Amino acid sequence: MSATSAPPGNQENQLVDRFGRTVNYVRLSVTDRCDLRCVYCMPEKMKFVPRTQLLTLEEMESVGRAFISLGVDKIRITGGEPLVRRNILQLFNHLGAIEELKDLTLTTNATQLKKYAKQLKAAGVTRINISLDTLKTDRFQEMTRVGELKRTLDGIDAAIACDFDQIKLNSVVLKNYNHDEVFDLVGYAIDRGIDISFIEEMPLGENTHHDRAASYYSSDEILKDLRQHYEILPATKKTAGPTRYFALTDHANTHVGFISPHSHNFCESCNRVRVTAEGRLLLCLGQEHSVDLRRVIRSNPGDDEALRQAIIDSMEIKPKGHDFNLNSQTILLRHMNLTGG
Numbered sequence: 399m400s401a402t403s404a405p406p407g408n409q410e411n412q413l414v415d416r417f418g419r420t421v422n423y424v425r426l427s428v429t430d431r432c433d434l435r436c437v438y439c440m441p442e443k444m445k446f447v448p449r450t451q452l453l454t455l456e457e458m459e460s461v462g463r464a465f466i467s468l469g470v471d472k473i474r475i476t477g478g479e480p481l482v483r484r485n486i487l488q489l490f491n492h493l494g495a496i497e498e499l500k501d502l503t504l505t506t507n508a509t510q511l512k513k514y515a516k517q518l519k520a521a522g523v524t525r526i527n528i529s530l531d532t533l534k535t536d537r538f539q540e541m542t543r544v545g546e547l548k549r550t551l552d553g554i555d556a557a558i559a560c561d562f563d564q565i566k567l568n569s570v571v572l573k574n575y576n577h578d579e580v581f582d583l584v585g586y587a588i589d590r591g592i593d594i595s596f597i598e599e600m601p602l603g604e605n606t607h608h609d610r611a612a613s614y615y616s617s618d619e620i621l622k623d624l625r626q627h628y629e630i631l632p633a634t635k636k637t638a639g640p641t642r643y644f645a646l647t648d649h650a651n652t653h654v655g656f657i658s659p660h661s662h663n664f665c666e667s668c669n670r671v672r673v674t675a676e677g678r679l680l681l682c683l684g685q686e687h688s689v690d691l692r693r694v695i696r697s698n699p700g701d702d703e704a705l706r707q708a709i710i711d712s713m714e715i716k717p718k719g720h721d722f723n724l725n726s727q728t729i730l731l732r733h734m735n736l737t738g739g
Contacts, residue, residue: 411468411469412468413709413710415713416713416716417716419669419716420669421470421670421671422469422471422472422669423474423639423669424462424470424472424673426476426673427477427673427675428458428475428476428480428483429479429483431446431478432477432479432482433507434479434507434542434543435542435543435544436543437541442543451676452675453676453677455483457692458673460705461673461691463493464705466498468706471498471499471501472501473499474503474505475489479506479507479509479510481509481511481513490502490523494522495522502523503523503524503527504518505529507529507545508551508557509553510553511554512552515553516560519561519562524562524563525562526564527566527595528557529568529570530550530568533547535548537575537579558592564592566593566655568595569595571598571620572599574613577615580596580620580623580624581624584627584628584646584652584654587654588646588651588652592651593653593654593655595656595657596620596656597657598616598657598658598659599613617657628646630644630646631647633653640657640667640668641657642657644656671712673691676692677691677693685717694708
């Protein structure tokens with residue numbers, strides 16, 4: 399019985415690592431390609447993985463179904479930019495129809511949302527995270543190298559009109575690049591009744607654009623800045639990811655979140671793994687511990703159990719945490735677009 403033809407069925411979670419952490423959240427990259435070239439994500443002239451090395455959409459569905467059968471109830475589709483993958487709605491439609499999957503989410507730069515938002519909602523997508531680092535047209539082009547701000551903003555509005563369960567903005571904050579815009583970005587989120595998270599840059603891949611240590615702007619600094627404008631209190635809101643949420647006293651429909659891999663390490667509660675577009679199961683964002691699921695799938699065609707067992711066995715090599723160090727000369731050569739968000 400193939401993984402793509404049979405429903406996962408109700409299963410107790412079988413994915414518990416050596417440190418007692420239960421994995422119930424998978425970030426599944428469907429492509430390393432993107433229609434932007436954000437300075438913290440990839441070099442301007444990125445060398446992409448040959449398409450022949452990527453998992454097919456059917457293989458990605460098999461991976462998703464295998465994880466769901468093992469107790470995972472949240473899958474986030476990531477990239478690169480997921481919506482540039484040809485026929486990607488096929489994967490959303492098939493995964494969205496699985497009853498045991500409680501949360502099918504998307505990370506996107508919004509350039510394609512004007513075209514796809516309604517179809518994603520119909521497919522069962524529950525939540526969308528949208529990258530937006532600046533509201534200045536010239537700065538947007540500088541930070542994305544090729545982007546058009548209006549196209550992204552139009553995509554955000556198209557998603558809001560579809561009434562997803564949640565839409566959240568994600569802003570990577572770099573000192574002397576966009577740290578002066580945190581007030582404006584929060585105001586933009588408030589005006590639309592959506593959430594926003596600020597992210598400390600993660601040191602993945604070689605970077606010749608800026609000095610990561612010099613451009614580091616911590617979550618605590620952002621929070622201090624925002625408290626000059628807003629009354630902000632810790633919130634009880636939780637999602638499956640590492641975001642710490644704060645409530646804005648006078649704006650109940652908007653929460654401000656922080657993803658802080660440097661200043662507030664979140665490894666102890668890690669419930670996530672990532673699958674790259676070429677089928678590499680990454681057990682940690684900041685380490686290279688991995689399993690080649692593509693090899694397992696193609697060596698055992700139609701064998702659900704081989705894939706499931708490889709995933710279960712991978713829990714034995716999930717590391718305790720990352721070792722991010724902005725001042726270290728040792729870097730992970732894997733860029734963010736190859737990592738899967």
